[in-house]
Amino acid sequence: MKRWAVLVVLLYFLILVALTSPLIFVAFYPMKVVTAALGPFFEWPFWAVLGVFLAAQAVMLLVPVELSLVRPKAQISVLWLILASGLMIGVLGAGVAVSVNEFIRKESADSTSMALPWGVFLGLWALWTVVFYRSSRDVPPMDVVTRQCRYLLKGSILELLVAVPTHIVARARDYCCAGFWTFVGIAFGVAVMLFSFGPGVFFLFAARWKRLHPQQPS
Numbered sequence: 001m002k003r004w005a006v007l008v009v010l011l012y013f014l015i016l017v018a019l020t021s022p023l024i025f026v027a028f029y030p031m032k033v034v035t036a037a038l039g040p041f042f043e044w045p046f047w048a049v050l051g052v053f054l055a056a057q058a059v060m061l062l063v064p065v066e067l068s069l070v071r072p073k074a075q076i077s078v079l080w081l082i083l084a085s086g087l088m089i090g091v092l093g094a095g096v097a098v099s100v101n102e103f104i105r106k107e108s109a110d111s112t113s114m115a116l117p118w119g120v121f122l123g124l125w126a127l128w129t130v131v132f133y134r135s136s137r138d139v140p141p142m143d144v145v146t147r148q149c150r151y152l153l154k155g156s157i158l159e160l161l162v163a164v165p166t167h168i169v170a171r172a173r174d175y176c177c178a179g180f181w182t183f184v185g186i187a188f189g190v191a192v193m194l195f196s197f198g199p200g201v202f203f204l205f206a207a208r209w210k211r212l213h214p215q216q217p218s
Contacts, residue, residue: 005061005126008198012057015194022189026166027183053191056084060145060199062125073113078144082132085148088192090125092152092159094118107175149196156193163189207212 021037163185
């Protein structure tokens with residue numbers, strides 16, 4: 001099943017890259033849409049954040065595969081799943097923080113210290129890591145992943161319900177770079193939503209493949 005897990009991670013990467021420009025186009029039209037839509041591809045933070053998402057998605061897919069092959073150190077491996085899920089909850093919290101901050105502070109949001117989103121991110125990551133750890137005791141790794149993906153899907157929907165309206169309001173205001181931080185919130189919400197779909201689709205496909213090809217290695 002490893003090669004299918006790698007394929008899903010690759011597809012996740014391609015989908016995120018393919019959606020970047022259209023999402024920017026929709027969010028900021030008609031402000032220099034061509035330049036803005038291609039801008040992130042020349043910025044290292046974009047690729048750094050993308051790398052974090054891909055690494056977390058790989059953990060959510062490859063670790064359960066390893067455990068299904070009866071690998072050792074199962075508890076340590078499950079901890080990686082929990083850390084990856086908690087990380088995504090932290091990302092959603094940071095998205096809400098920057099969106100609400102711009103909604104309230106308007107143009108002053110650009111001068112705000114990054115302490116707020118980083119504090120929310122790290123705090124929620126730690127909190128939900130503990131929550132996921134406590135809820136994963138004596139639970140099979142596959143069930144841990146599917147349960148956490150349900151939480152992430154619901155969380156991403158709630159985050160978008162905050163980020164999208166605040167972005168609409170911000171874009172209606174007349175100040176420089178209006179809607180930048182609310183757009184970051186939208187991007188985080190969409191990325192985590194797609195993230196939550198990956199493991200679910202993969203495990204459904206893997207189960208179907210095993211039923212159809214019981215004798216073939218996966």
